[in-house]
Amino acid sequence: MHYRRDVDILDFHKSLDKNTPLSYKGPIDDRILQAIGFYIEGLLKATPKAGRKVFKIFIELAQNISYYSAETSILSDNKEIGTGMVLINESNDYYTFMTGNLVKNDDIVSIIEKSEIINSLDHDELRQYKREQRKLPPGRKGGAHIGLIQVALTSANPLDIEVNPIDDEHSFFSIAVKIDK
Amino acid sequence: MENILIEGKHGVNFIPTVDFNAETGICELAGESYLEDTIDFYSPLYSWLRQYVAEVKNPIVYNFRLRYFNTSSSKCIIDILNILKKYKDDGGTVEVNWFYDADEEDIEDELEEIEDFMIETNLTINLVPN
Numbered sequence: 001m002h003y004r005r006d007v008d009i010l011d012f013h014k015s016l017d018k019n020t021p022l023s024y025k026g027p028i029d030d031r032i033l034q035a036i037g038f039y040i041e042g043l044l045k046a047t048p049k050a051g052r053k054v055f056k057i058f059i060e061l062a063q064n065i066s067y068y069s070a071e072t073s074i075l076s077d078n079k080e081i082g083t084g085m086v087l088i089n090e091s092n093d094y095y096t097f098m099t100g101n102l103v104k105n106d107d108i109v110s111i112i113e114k115s116e117i118i119n120s121l122d123h124d125e126l127r128q129y130k131r132e133q134r135k136l137p138p139g140r141k142g143g144a145h146i147g148l149i150q151v152a153l154t155s156a157n158p159l160d161i162e163v164n165p166i167d168d169e170h171s172f173f174s175i176a177v178k179i180d181k
Numbered sequence: 182m183e184n185i186l187i188e189g190k191h192g193v194n195f196i197p198t199v200d201f202n203a204e205t206g207i208c209e210l211a212g213e214s215y216l217e218d219t220i221d222f223y224s225p226l227y228s229w230l231r232q233y234v235a236e237v238k239n240p241i242v243y244n245f246r247l248r249y250f251n252t253s254s255s256k257c258i259i260d261i262l263n264i265l266k267k268y269k270d271d272g273g274t275v276e277v278n279w280f281y282d283a284d285e286e287d288i289e290d291e292l293e294e295i296e297d298f299m300i301e302t303n304l305t306i307n308l309v310p311n
Contacts, residue, residue: 029217030217033215034195048286049286049287051286052286052287053287056249056251056287059215059251060251060252063215063251063253066217127293127297130297131297131300131301134252134255134256134259134301135301138220138253138256143252143253144252144253144255144256146252146255146256147252150252153290154287154290
């Protein structure tokens with residue numbers, strides 16, 4: 001017998017082909033950060049330098065989801081945790097690290113503007129931008145406003161940002177980062 | 182004045198080891214730092230340093246031995262350095278050492294970050310290879 005399946009798990013599996021060593025969708029709290037961070041270092045140990053970079057990029061982007069995702073889950077300890085997706089894709093010469101999560105449409109403009117500034121700057125300009133932004137008062141839970149800047153510095157490649165409208169209030173925000181092996 | 186001793190954790194939370202000693206003036210921050218709430222963790226460390234520079238007024242040797250820290254923690258490191266810089270400007274004796282592993286995969290990134298700390302705070306940090 002078959003139950004009704006709103007998600008085709010075979011399609012899902014195929015879309016995450018053999019070049020996807022890791023994918024996750026769900027709430028992102030410290031336990032998940034720790035577990036996935038640990039797996040990343042192991043899975044990518046053939047390319048230790050790139051693996052280390054993917055780890056650092058993962059921490060920054062995953063913490064952004066944890067704090068700022070517009071989709072949240074209430075865990076058993078009643079803590080409200082941001083939900084989102086994390087995915088690593090492997091090519092011959094590089095890794096692509098991706099995250100996706102819902103954001104409120106009101107927040108979209110500032111994220112896109114910041115990403116455009118980041119992509120327009122060279123390495124030294126990025127460092128200067130990071131120092132300036134770090135001086136601003138801290139955000140929620142001590143956020144330093146420099147996660148995306150650090151991601152661009154660590155990856156040494158431009159950020160690939162995509163925003164797709166979901167409804168009147170929300171969009172799906174995704175970011176892909178290329179890390180050379 | 183009491184010492185602060187926090188055992189670092191490499192588990193669910195990545196808490197750095199903290200060893201602030203009021204008798205010797207030696208303060209150490211070691212290990213890894215990416216916490217859920219950085220302000221919660223670092224606030225008592227700022228308070229301790231402010232009390233030390235106001236009451237004990239002896240020389241401080243501040244040793245960083247961090248392997249990894251996230252951007253939120255980097256802001257807290259800046260705050261610590263700014264407290265030390267002010268103490269130095271007010272006549273205190275301050276030595277800041279950053280111990281690093283020259284064999285670390287991404288050591289250039291780390292050294293660049295320390296350079297940024299120095300530019301941002303105007304405080305000299307001695308780079309000490311392990």
